[in-house]
Structure formats: structure tokens, C-alpha cells
Amino acid sequence: MNNSPASPPRSGRIVPTASAKAFADGAGIWEALAALTLPLECAIGDWVSVSGFDFAVIRRRWVCADDVASLEITLDHPAGYGRR
Numbered sequence: 001m002n003n004s005p006a007s008p009p010r011s012g013r014i015v016p017t018a019s020a021k022a023f024a025d026g027a028g029i030w031e032a033l034a035a036l037t038l039p040l041e042c043a044i045g046d047w048v049s050v051s052g053f054d055f056a057v058i059r060r061r062w063v064c065a066d067d068v069a070s071l072e073i074t075l076d077h078p079a080g081y082g083r084r
Helices: 018-027 032-035
Strands: 010-014 046-051 053-065 068-078
Touching: 010 018, 010 032, 010 053, 018 032, 018 053, 018 068
Parallel strands: 010 068
Antiparallel strands: 046 053, 053 068
């Protein structure tokens, strides 16, 4: 794998914690949450509001495979437990 992907990612893919997924399902906003594309500047401790509900960014993880790097952004709920 080289260190310069042909087309670097412009956004991160959402990965919910179990509690965030359960909450989003119960609130009927899972589709909206899963469809998010957050910018690369999104940082741990940031809050993301979807349909008036707050989620916290708790992890950023680069996944590298087959010369492609993708960013996973893990969201948790309730947001009050995220680092600020």
C-alpha cells in the first residue's frame, strides 16, 4: 500500500455505537443518521445534531485496504458523555 491514495476521501462514514443505533432506531431517525457524510474536520468531542437529537463524535478511525483509505466516524448517544 502506498501513502498517497488516488482519490483521498472528502468525508467520513458514520459508525454508531450500540446505544446510538438503538436510540436512532427508536426515534425513527436511523436513515437520516446513516446517510450523513461528515467533513474530515469533524473531531472527537464534536456534537452532531440530527432531527434535533444530539450525538457525540467519540472516535475517528482510518481504515486502509487495497490502497484505499476511508475515515470512520463513531457517534455515541447520549451526547453528554462525549469528550468536550
